[in-house]
Amino acid sequence: MKIVDKIGFDEILLQLAEEASELSQAALKLRRARMGINPTPITCEKANLHLLEEIADVTLCFGILNLSDTEFDYIEHTAKKKYRRWKKRLGIDKE
Numbered sequence: 001m002k003i004v005d006k007i008g009f010d011e012i013l014l015q016l017a018e019e020a021s022e023l024s025q026a027a028l029k030l031r032r033a034r035m036g037i038n039p040t041p042i043t044c045e046k047a048n049l050h051l052l053e054e055i056a057d058v059t060l061c062f063g064i065l066n067l068s069d070t071e072f073d074y075i076e077h078t079a080k081k082k083y084r085r086w087k088k089r090l091g092i093d094k095e
Contacts, residue, residue, distance in 0.1 A: 016065070023058050
């Protein structure tokens, strides 16, 4: 039995939203640790490990959604398009 079959798609979405929020907080905490402007007792190393853990949690939820090949293709196409646009905005689109 798959996790999504046991608790349902909506619960996976709920978990994904929660984990994405935690990922956001972990990214902000790492930035704070790296910048040192607003001190935190968390070291950069610990903050980075926490970020990686939250990335793993989001990745896990993403995988459990059982997206179709068409949906994966759409995600990949959209990510590539956004990546090119970001590089262009930064003036590094000459590659």
